[in-house]
Amino acid sequence: xxxxxxxxxxLIAGSTVILGLIAGCSAFRGPLYPDIxxxxxxxxxxxxxxxxxxxxxxxxxxxxxxxxxxxxxxFTQGDTLHPVISILQEAPKEFLAYLPQGVxxxxxxxxxxxxxxxxxxFDPVSVRxxxxxxxxxxxxxxxxxxxxLIVSGNTFLNKNDSTLASVxxxxxxxxNIIHETQSNRSGSFQxxxxxxxxxxxxxxxVAGENLIFKPYTKKLDFSKVRKLKMDIGLGPSDEMKEPLxxxxxxxxxxxxxxxxxxxxxxxxxxxxIISVTRVTxxxxxxxxxxxxxxxxxxxxxxxIERTDLRLVNLxxxxxxxxxY
Amino acid sequence: xxxxxxxxxxxxxxxxxxxxxxxxxxxxxxxxxTRVDVHxxxxxxxxxxxxxxxxxxxxxxxxxxxxxxxxxxxxxxVNPAQAVQLxxxxxxxxxxxxxxxxxxxxxxxxxxHRWDVQLVRLELEAGNHFLRxxxxxxxxxxxxxxVDEPKKFNYYLKKPLSEE
Numbered sequence: 385x386x387x388x389x390x391x392x393x394x395l396i397a398g399s400t401v402i403l404g405l406i407a408g409c410s411a412f413r414g415p416l417y418p419d420i421x422x423x424x425x426x427x428x429x430x431x432x433x434x435x436x437x438x439x440x441x442x443x444x445x446x447x448x449x450x451x452x453x454x455x456x457x458x459f460t461q462g463d464t465l466h467p468v469i470s471i472l473q474e475a476p477k478e479f480l481a482y483l484p485q486g487v488x489x490x491x492x493x494x495x496x497x498x499x500x501x502x503x504x505x506f507d508p509v510s511v512r513x514x515x516x517x518x519x520x521x522x523x524x525x526x527x528x529x530x531x532x533l534i535v536s537g538n539t540f541l542n543k544n545d546s547t548l549a550s551v552x553x554x555x556x557x558x559x560n561i562i563h564e565t566q567s568n569r570s571g572s573f574q575x576x577x578x579x580x581x582x583x584x585x586x587x588x589x590v591a592g593e594n595l596i597f598k599p600y601t602k603k604l605d606f607s608k609v610r611k612l613k614m615d616i617g618l619g620p621s622d623e624m625k626e627p628l629x630x631x632x633x634x635x636x637x638x639x640x641x642x643x644x645x646x647x648x649x650x651x652x653x654x655x656x657i658i659s660v661t662r663v664t665x666x667x668x669x670x671x672x673x674x675x676x677x678x679x680x681x682x683x684x685x686x687x688i689e690r691t692d693l694r695l696v697n698l699x700x701x702x703x704x705x706x707x708y
Numbered sequence: 709x710x711x712x713x714x715x716x717x718x719x720x721x722x723x724x725x726x727x728x729x730x731x732x733x734x735x736x737x738x739x740x741x742t743r744v745d746v747h748x749x750x751x752x753x754x755x756x757x758x759x760x761x762x763x764x765x766x767x768x769x770x771x772x773x774x775x776x777x778x779x780x781x782x783x784x785x786v787n788p789a790q791a792v793q794l795x796x797x798x799x800x801x802x803x804x805x806x807x808x809x810x811x812x813x814x815x816x817x818x819x820x821h822r823w824d825v826q827l828v829r830l831e832l833e834a835g836n837h838f839l840r841x842x843x844x845x846x847x848x849x850x851x852x853x854x855v856d857e858p859k860k861f862n863y864y865l866k867k868p869l870s871e872e
Binding site for chain 1: 734778780782784787788789790791792793794795796797798799801805806807817818821823825826827828829830831832833834835836837
């Protein structure tokens with residue numbers, strides 16, 4: 385009967401003791417300050433970046449000749465003054481470079497590889513390209529050629545130095561036309577042929593095949609220079625007085641005298657100009673210009689059969705519209 | 709027809725994924741201690757260590773909270789790199805008992821936390837804390853206390869704190 389009562393007393397007493405112990409301990413330990421107190425110390429943080437590489441591969445091909453060494457310069461972000469890398473190496477089949485991440489323009493093709501052969505026979509070439517952040521760029525092959533050989537100048541009429549437009553001009557090796565063009569309205573022309581013709585023999589320029597005169601022909605020598613400046617005078621010079629005639633066929637005899645059997649001084653080609661001074665029923669006497677090696681010419685007189693000549697109209701020197 | 713649609717969707721999804729991944733920086737986050745929730749720009753990335761996440765170049769905010777450690781907020785300008793790894797060393801908060809036999813003193817820590825009892829339990833971030841002691845409204849002592857483990861400080865007037 386009393387057992388439950390004692391149990392309850394023991395339970396209450398036990399609880400009171402425990403609570404008392406807790407309260408006592410708490411009083412012994414002191415109160416807890418309500419906030420955590422920070423000192424705003426800078427925490428230790430480590431940031432490590434890993435940057436990728438850009439592997440740049442440019443296959444190189446060579447046309448006809450190979451330079452000894454090539455200087456490669458890589459420019460980025462449109463800056464063509466300060467290369468990010470310059471590499472001088474023996475002419476490779478493949479140019480390989482490693483660039484750090486982030487140097488290339490990845491939006492536009494403002495990155496540039498300049499290829500500068502260390503040989504004056506070759507011209508520098510450049511390749512523009514768009515970059516990537518990192519990884520590999522395999523570019524299409526670039527061909528390195530010997531520098532072009534260039535002939536430029538003006539065409540004019542020898543008689544009065546007036547500009548001659550639309551004159552046919554060609555570069556020929558033997559009788560093969562390598563390249564041809566026409567002078568423009570202001571008489572200017574420019575011809576460019578591949579560099580491998582630099583040491584070709586029998587290379588010549590021919591001008592005026594569409595004119596009534598004998599075409600101008602001159603041998604070209606590129607062995608010392610790759611660019612030639614050449615002003616080409618066509619037709620008779622001012623020294624040749626009118627009336628002017630010209631031969632109407634090839635192999636026209638230009639003889640010392642009017643007599644049959646007189647010595648032939650030259651066999652003239654079609655289009656050769658004669659300044660006629662005397663006329664007989666069957667023969668014309670006059671002067672022709674003979675070109676010398678030093679770009680000068682001399683006049684020589686002689687006789688030509690009248691039927692081998694036609695009158696020259698200098699107001700229209702073009703073959704297609706010539707008036708007989 | 710449905711099969712073709714499915715494949716088109718798959719291709720479109722993978723293209724979209726490729727495009728979205730281009731320009732992103734691989735992210736890894738380590739913390740000491742580990743198994744801490746890391747928030748990036750308010751989004752929970754999960755529990756550390758975190759690997760193979762992606763982040764765009766630019767400014768991002770990292771927030772880390774763990775009980776027993778000082779919360780950490782860090783703004784980082786992520787460079788356009790291939791990958792970035794962050795290691796955070798969290799500052800622990802230690803339990804400290806502060807006791808004095810002196811009477812009538814008011815203690816102030818770091819210029820803002822005050823108490824006037826002779827025994828108090830504090831939770832202090834590891835590192836240095838600046839202690840000021842007042843008596844009748846006047847500063848009578850200033851000291852820097854260093855906390856690098858759970859400890860008990862005994863304060864005696866005009867003497868350096870003694871540790872137990």
